[in-house]
Amino acid sequence: MTTHRMGEMTTLEIADTVPSQPIVLLPAGAFEQHGPGLPMATDLIRAERVCAQVADLAGGRALIGPSIPVGVSPHHLAFAGTMSLSTTTFAAVVRDYLLSLHRHGFRRVLVVTGHGGNNAALTTVAQDLLVELPDLELAWTPLTTLARTEVAALDPSEVHGHSGEAETAQMLTLAPELVRTDLLEPGTTTLDQFDPVSRVARTHGQPTLTLPYDRLSKNGVLGDPRRVTPEDGEAIVQAIVQRITTFIQDWDTA
Numbered sequence: 442m443t444t445h446r447m448g449e450m451t452t453l454e455i456a457d458t459v460p461s462q463p464i465v466l467l468p469a470g471a472f473e474q475h476g477p478g479l480p481m482a483t484d485l486i487r488a489e490r491v492c493a494q495v496a497d498l499a500g501g502r503a504l505i506g507p508s509i510p511v512g513v514s515p516h517h518l519a520f521a522g523t524m525s526l527s528t529t530t531f532a533a534v535v536r537d538y539l540l541s542l543h544r545h546g547f548r549r550v551l552v553v554t555g556h557g558g559n560n561a562a563l564t565t566v567a568q569d570l571l572v573e574l575p576d577l578e579l580a581w582t583p584l585t586t587l588a589r590t591e592v593a594a595l596d597p598s599e600v601h602g603h604s605g606e607a608e609t610a611q612m613l614t615l616a617p618e619l620v621r622t623d624l625l626e627p628g629t630t631t632l633d634q635f636d637p638v639s640r641v642a643r644t645h646g647q648p649t650l651t652l653p654y655d656r657l658s659k660n661g662v663l664g665d666p667r668r669v670t671p672e673d674g675e676a677i678v679q680a681i682v683q684r685i686t687t688f689i690q691d692w693d694t695a
Contacts, residue, residue: 585608
């Protein structure tokens with residue numbers, strides 16, 4: 442076998458891997474606006490390319506399964522092109538992927554999601570499967586929050602996040618050909634730019650108040666994506682890849 446990608450393998454090659462119980466990585470993303478300068482599939486692209494690097498470092502102990510290209514994105518539907526699954530549909534898709542993998546003998550799966558809107562549904566699926574498939578170990582991880590130190594080193598705007606410094610930096614190193622650098626522009630960068638309710642939502646981490654993104658930013662951007670470089674993105678991506686790889690190695694030997 443010369444590939445980690447299950448989609449490039451034959452059914453016999455996949456069957457041959459089952460006895461050694463590799464961890465299956467499932468990249469999950471979203472199909473949603475990412476401001477004027479980043480592509481709709483930004484979250485999936487980041488997840489897929491991080492998974493590729495992790496699999497390369499895992500020494501044959503990780504396979505990359507099929508991607509989940511559309512996620513839970515109702516908060517972005519005011520922007521053209523955004524596609525969204527309900528939390529119920531997204532959870533059902535993830536569950537069916539997992540049931541199929543389990544049927545074929547795989548017992549450890551890590552969902553790598555580039556989109557924070559998928560997090561709640563992934564937690565729900567993991568809880569339900571503790572009862573439904575008790576011999577399946579399901580883990581999931583976001584991307585950017587694994588690199589808090591590296592993101593802080595960017596000295597980002599007071600308000601930052603979606604399509605801002607961190608995401609743009611990652612795309613500049615992972616898929617620079619897809620970044621429209623001439624179209625990058627700041628979105629909401631300070632708390633004073635929010636209306637009162639939006640300010641409450643973004644100031645308090647908990648409790649959580651969910652609002653549509655067109656209320657948070659006119660162009661769908663939080664932060665100033667013009668301020669970052671591919672080198673900034675490389676630092677973030679390497680931190681993410683290393684943390685996921687370390688988790689896989691620890692999990693694999695547990």
